[in-house]
Amino acid sequence: MNEQQISEKIKELLIENLGIEAEVLTDEIPLFGDGIGLDSIDSLEMIAAIDKEFGVSMTGVGKEPFYNVASLTKYVAEHL
Amino acid sequence: MKKLLSELADRCLGALIHAAYFIWTGISHVLYLPKVTYEDETVKDKLKGPCILIANHTSHSDGSFIPQVFWRKKINVLVTTKWYDKKMLHIFFSHLRYIPINLKEMDNSWIEKAVELIRKGESVLIFPEGKLSKDGTLGEFHPGFLMLARLTDVPVIPLAVSGGYRKFHRQSIAVGSVNTFDVHAKGRPSVVLKEGASSCRQQIEDMLQATKSAG
Numbered sequence: 001m002n003e004q005q006i007s008e009k010i011k012e013l014l015i016e017n018l019g020i021e022a023e024v025l026t027d028e029i030p031l032f033g034d035g036i037g038l039d040s041i042d043s044l045e046m047i048a049a050i051d052k053e054f055g056v057s058m059t060g061v062g063k064e065p066f067y068n069v070a071s072l073t074k075y076v077a078e079h080l
Numbered sequence: 081m082k083k084l085l086s087e088l089a090d091r092c093l094g095a096l097i098h099a100a101y102f103i104w105t106g107i108s109h110v111l112y113l114p115k116v117t118y119e120d121e122t123v124k125d126k127l128k129g130p131c132i133l134i135a136n137h138t139s140h141s142d143g144s145f146i147p148q149v150f151w152r153k154k155i156n157v158l159v160t161t162k163w164y165d166k167k168m169l170h171i172f173f174s175h176l177r178y179i180p181i182n183l184k185e186m187d188n189s190w191i192e193k194a195v196e197l198i199r200k201g202e203s204v205l206i207f208p209e210g211k212l213s214k215d216g217t218l219g220e221f222h223p224g225f226l227m228l229a230r231l232t233d234v235p236v237i238p239l240a241v242s243g244g245y246r247k248f249h250r251q252s253i254a255v256g257s258v259n260t261f262d263v264h265a266k267g268r269p270s271v272v273l274k275e276g277a278s279s280c281r282q283q284i285e286d287m288l289q290a291t292k293s294a295g
Contacts, residue, residue, distance in 0.1 A: 018268045018269075019267050019268045019271075020268075032186070038268070038270060039270045040186045040187070040188060040224075041223055041224060041227050041269045041270045041273060042268060042269050042270045043186055043188060044188055044191060044227055044231075044269070045268075045269050047188070059188070059192060060188075060189060060192075063185065063186040066186065
């Protein structure tokens with residue numbers, strides 16, 4: 001699975017599990033705070049979905065990989 | 081050898097702290113004469129198993145008093161790292177049933193720990209306001225406890241603590257009915273569960289009013 005495919009899959013997971021609108025979900029938009037507006041509770045849903053889909057555990061990692069879709073993709077690609 | 085000695089010293093310290101806590105539990109019962117009332121008697125059965133207890137928070141004593149009142153249950157209390165990491169307090173917190181949570185970071189380690197303990201049959205006490213309310217007014221509830229309920233499927237039981245902690249005056253705890261909010265409702269957890277947290281807040285608010293009216 002290349003980075004492009006991982007990125008698309010992550011977007012699908014975020015749209016499906018967190019109800020984010022597809023049009024606003026770019027690779028660069030911050031997922032938390034002023035961007036999409038997710039909070040730490042949502043990150044748990046994200047962690048569970050990524051673990052289920054890719055078998056990559058993000059439990060206990062810092063907040064940097066959760067910054068945006070690009071950083072999530074990079075983390076997943078490095079830990080696949 | 082050094083490691084072994086250090087482990088032994090830590091175990092001895094732990095045993096001492098547990099003994100002191102046990103004595104303190106007895107003293108608390110004498111000083112604050114706890115009175116527990118139940119809105120719904122069937123909750124007593126739910127309290128026998130693992131559950132998530134949520135309560136209003138008007139005193140630092142709440143975090144020790146509630147587990148002391150329900151001393152037969154293994155209750156783990158969520159405490160902010162602001163207190164957990166203080167040098168002297170850390171020794172006590174780390175040897176007793178307390179789970180640290182860093183409210184300033186995206187800290188999810190507490191929920192993993194809490195899930196693990198609930199699966200072992202223990203319970204977790206959370207103050208959903210995340211801070212003390214000095215004037216007794218209930219603040220906004222953070223929905224983390226409902227995420228924990230979603231992950232564990234254990235009942236969420238609200239407690240209304242009268243507070244004050246005047247020595248030799250009855251300190252009452254009202255135990256409410258199990259909250260019925262559907263924690264598995266579809267949608268973004270931070271939005272959906274916030275609605276649930278708000279309903280739990282209202283439940284405790286009503287219990288506090290009822291306690292006041294009853295005198």
